[in-house]
Amino acid sequence: MGLLSPQDEATLKNHLSVITLPVQLVLFTQAFGGSESGDVAKQILNEIASLNDKITVVEKSFVLDTEDKAKYKIDKAPAIVILSDGINTRMRLYGAPTGYEFVGLVEAIIVAGTSKIDLDPETMKWIQAVDKPTHIQVFSTPT
Amino acid sequence: MAAANELITADAIEATEFMDLSRKYHVTGVPKTIVNETIEIMGALPEQMFVRQALDLPDPPEAT
Numbered sequence: 001m002g003l004l005s006p007q008d009e010a011t012l013k014n015h016l017s018v019i020t021l022p023v024q025l026v027l028f029t030q031a032f033g034g035s036e037s038g039d040v041a042k043q044i045l046n047e048i049a050s051l052n053d054k055i056t057v058v059e060k061s062f063v064l065d066t067e068d069k070a071k072y073k074i075d076k077a078p079a080i081v082i083l084s085d086g087i088n089t090r091m092r093l094y095g096a097p098t099g100y101e102f103v104g105l106v107e108a109i110i111v112a113g114t115s116k117i118d119l120d121p122e123t124m125k126w127i128q129a130v131d132k133p134t135h136i137q138v139f140s141t142p143t
Numbered sequence: 144m145a146a147a148n149e150l151i152t153a154d155a156i157e158a159t160e161f162m163d164l165s166r167k168y169h170v171t172g173v174p175k176t177i178v179n180e181t182i183e184i185m186g187a188l189p190e191q192m193f194v195r196q197a198l199d200l201p202d203p204p205e206a207t
Binding site: 037076101117127133135 | 144145147151152155159161164165168173175180191198
């Protein structure tokens, strides 16, 4: 049984219909010693990908795929890296994307799939003026 | 923010899954944002206020 209800699927499919660019969701999980959340993350991503043919899921091993881990700077799992037409958007999610993280994931997929950022023009100016590496970590919980 | 500037990386972290990190950053409520290990933002803020704090920009002059 899917995690999303048929009604949620219909709503989500409609939200995702604005996507014009291919979006790859790169999922890093641990087969051994990993938590159940890796399986939940995989199921959620597959359900999202089934709603729009521009979205694909690429599975990677946190243990074996060391080159990819280094490329995307992944230091814990489960981790989801969002690519826009193969380009790293530098938006990553750690843990199963349920609750608030699910909303964030969908928003990130839409940004990656449309190249449109829904921010105030003045805020965009501040962000574009950043000239040094900046690492933002947002902690949330499922409920 | 990450999508708008290639120098920015944005991580969304499930706090209960990564308890060691939550302890490290003293996450006692969510959402909590940490920028470059130094700036802490508690709660959800309006867009401009959040970006100002995250980028350590000065407060806007008060309206007269």
